[in-house]
Amino acid sequence: MTLEAEFWKKKRLEELSAEEWEALCDGCGKCCLFKLIEPGEEKVRFTNVTCRYMDLETCRCTDYDHRHENVPECLIVTPQLAREANWLPQTCAYRLVARGLELPWWHPLRSGNSKSVILAGQSVLGKVVSESDVDLDDLEDMVVDWFA
Numbered sequence: 567m568t569l570e571a572e573f574w575k576k577k578r579l580e581e582l583s584a585e586e587w588e589a590l591c592d593g594c595g596k597c598c599l600f601k602l603i604e605p606g607e608e609k610v611r612f613t614n615v616t617c618r619y620m621d622l623e624t625c626r627c628t629d630y631d632h633r634h635e636n637v638p639e640c641l642i643v644t645p646q647l648a649r650e651a652n653w654l655p656q657t658c659a660y661r662l663v664a665r666g667l668e669l670p671w672w673h674p675l676r677s678g679n680s681k682s683v684i685l686a687g688q689s690v691l692g693k694v695v696s697e698s699d700v701d702l703d704d705l706e707d708m709v710v711d712w713f714a
Contacts, residue, residue, distance in 0.1 A: 574663050574675070579645035590663065592673050592683045595625035595690040596655040597643070600697065600705055603653070610653045613708040616690065618698045625691050657688060 570576070573586050582590070600615040619628050619636060627633050633640045641647060648660035655661070659669055669676050672686035683689045693712065700708065 574659070574669065579648060579660065579664055589675060590659045592657075592659055592688070593625055593680070594655070594657065594683050594688050595620060595694070597658065598627070599690065599694065600702075601653050602705060602709065608652055611709045612655075613705050614694045614710045615697050615700055615702075615705060615708050616694045618696050620694075620696065622691075622694065622696060625689055
């Protein structure tokens, strides 16, 4: 199926086909980072530690279809979550579309280039480590501020 030009501007998130929904993801990998949220606080602090299922060369899940079974804490982004979750990155296309905002110039749907998210420095590629390679008790020391 060929995607309609700027489909995200013409449909609500609930109206997207499965193919359109998946195409909306820019593949940055930011949502797969471990996050710290203090009880009773709204502020989310992102770390440079990612789920063990992330392929660090592609920033894609190595078992995407079974991610929730493998990692029960892995939340599947839904239209409602896109509207409400404070832990989705500010640049997340689902979050932007849910708020009626434009996709950034580097989003592959706008640029026509699947690598533009990497070229623009918006991907976690080369910036993260797998949870398998760190002591999770050290997460406080791994908080990053290289993206908003």
